[in-house]
Amino acid sequence: MTTSVPVPALDRDLIARLRFDVIASRWTIDTLSALLSADTLAALMRDSRLPALVELAGVADPAATLTRFFILGQPERASALAGALPTLGAQGLETLGLAAVIDEAEAASGLVMPRACAKPTSTSAPTRERAEAGEDGEASSREAPTLPTMRDPDEEAPESEVEHDPWMRALFDLRPHAAALPGGDHDWWVTSDLGEAQTGRPLADDHVLGIGGATLTLLEMTVRDRVDSALDLGCGCGIQALYLATHADRVVATDLSARACALTQFNAALNETVIDVREGSLFEPVAGEAFDLIVSNPPFVITPDSVRGTAGLLEYRDGGMDRDNLIRAVLREAPAYLAPGGTLQMLANWEIPASRNPDTQWSRRVDAWLEGLPVDAWVVQRDVLDPARYVDMWIRDSGGQLMARADYDRAFTSWLVDFRRAGTGAIGMGFVALRRLDEAEAASGGVRAYDLSLDGHAPRGRDVAWALASLRAPQLWDTALTRASDVREERHYVPGSPDPxxxxxHQGGGLGRSVPVSSAVSAVVGASDGELTVGQIASAVAMLTSVEVEDVRAEVEAPLRDLIRWGFLTY
Structure with missing residues (x-):
């Protein structure tokens, strides 16, 4: 493992200067979308930086300079950085600990594309067309050649240009982030550790991850109702806490990693957001407190001690507990830190024994963790991997492509042997949403629903809120349901047959699911216009099909509850 650089300085004056400059440079997601093609932006999300380096070659706009430096990991001259950040300056970047001066040799080894000596352009939002042709067309990029000058041999040689304008390299990843939320749109800038794609080196043990796919999933599915208090458990770089601060009066962010806490504090200051950051394990830093909303993207990767001993413990993904017990610990402890009616939303992995079907029996382990807790729960397994695929994915995630072949083979086989010894046949990956019951609700026990691989759209906050609320739906037969306006039906016939x-x-909005149903369920859904109760419709279906009412009810009850949870039907 590599060694981490010191965390950025929490110098609020210099951080304010940095904020002023990135705003003035219009370094936003909108500007990146103008600078880079859609394919190149998609490549960046896959940590592929070379297409962006090609498109930004020779572009001297401040936003392009900052993108090359902080996101793509390319060296820049101090003068270019001072032009992009005139209030902070290159010296301010170095004082904050975000950048360091390097020599010519290191700069030469780090440069991927040749650097043109173009003059800075206007700070207005650039476009790819302007970047390729110049502000006034192709001719504007040409400069008249200069004649060589003669120097008196007795004169003192001028100081090296390098001393006045050294090369610098970024010590952290800093990039813009756009958030479209119910309360309005936000432009933020988020600092995290540089990844192996930028450094070419394996990650340090205390690496703090930036905004990845799992992070975006949790951001999208978090309920954004206004609350008094919210907790980001395992805050990492602090992006979840920034979102929470837009709709919570008080936000606490905790992490076992001191480095993660420092970066969360830095990002809070950079984005002028008040976040109470506390260092400690799981719920220890908030003992005795209760929150209306808890979100967590915890270090859930199931890692054996044998791998930790040789490759080290990556704090951002490995909580240090045995097997999947970190998830169990969070779920078992969370209700004590939720106010009545409060919600927990978290991403999770769980082991599925080899003796169980990973598609039909995966939920038993999670269900045992939730047994007896005063909560309603919606648990979704969005994917399942066999142990070999799981091991390969997480080794590659931490820079496996940079490992020596022998080291990769040892880590892979050691990890796989551990799963075999534990009797693990598959690993489920998904999310858990809990709602803390009040005293009256808890007396009757919690309600739990398990869904496998939600096809269609990833759940959004409102989908999660509805799913949890639907677990407390009124008594089905006395309820008048209303079919969602975007629900359509597809019918398949054998040629010549009158019956499908x-x-x-099919659901157009919401979760966007497609669900096969029986003719009786289809009839109930079709007649659900908010006027008749489900019991009345079931009786009518029984009469029309010459089937006993109780048989119709038995056939439609479970499917209707699923359709309610998924938003096909409302009440």
Whole structure:
């Protein structure tokens, strides 16, 4: 493992200067979308930086300079950085600990594309067309050649240009982030540790991850109702806490990693956001407190001690507990830190024994963790991997492509042997949403629902809120349901047959699911216009099909509850 650089300085004056400059430089997601093509932006999300380096070659706009330096990991001259950040300056960047001066040799080894000596352009939002042709067309980029000058041999040689304008390299990843939330849109800038794609080196043990795919999933599915208090458990770089601060009056962010806490504090200051950051394990820093909303993207990767001993413990993904017990610990402890009606939303991995079907029996382990807790729960397994694929994915995630072949082979086999010894047949990956019951609700026990691989759209906050609320739906037969306006039905017939062989309900919005249903369920959904109760509709279906009412009810009850949870039907 590599050694981390010191955390950025929490110098609020210099941080304010940095904020002023990135705003003035219009270094935003909108500007990046103008600078880079859609394919190149998609490549960046996959940590592929070379297409962006090609498109930004020779572009001297401040936003392009900052993108090359902080996101793409390319050296820049101090003068270019001072031009992009005139209030802070290159010296301010160095004082904050975000950048360091390097020599010509290191700069030469780090440069991927040749650097043109172009003059800075206007700070207005650039476009790829302007970047390729110049502000006034192709001719504007040409400069008249200069004649060589003669120097008196007795004169003192001028100081090296390098001393006045050294090369610098970024010590952290800093990039813009756009948040579209119910309360309005936000432009933020988020600092995290540089990844192996930028440094070419394996990650340090205390590496603090930036905004990845899992982070974005949790951000999208978090309920954004206004609350008094919210907790980001395992805050990392602090992006979840920044979102929480837009709709919570008080936000606490905790992490076992001192480095993560420092970066969260820095990002809070950079984005002028008040976050109470506390260092400690899981709920220890908030003992005795209760929150209306808790979100967590915890270090859930199931890592054996044998791998930790040789490769080290990556704090951002490995909580140090045995097997999947970190997830169990969070779920078992969370209700004590939730106010009545409060919600926990978290991403998770769990082991599935080899003796169980990973598609139909995956939920038993999670269900045992939730047994007896005063909560309603919605648990979704969005994917399942066999142990070999799981091991390969996480080794590559931490720079496996940079490992020597022998080291990769040892780590892989050691990890796989551990899963075999534990009897693990598969690993489920998904999310858990809990709602803390009040005293009256808890007396009757919690309600739990498990869904496998939600096809269609990833759940959004409102989908999660509805799913949890639907677990407390009124008594089904006395309830008048209303079919969502975007629900459509697809019918498949055997040629010449008057009756459909297959019925599929499609949902245009919401979760965007497609669900096969029976003819009885289809009839109930079709008649659910908010006027008749489900019991009345079921009786009518029984009469029309010459089937006993109780048989119709038995056939439609479970599917209707699923359709309610998924938003096909409302009440």
């Amino acid at each position: 062989e297959l019925l599929i309900l």
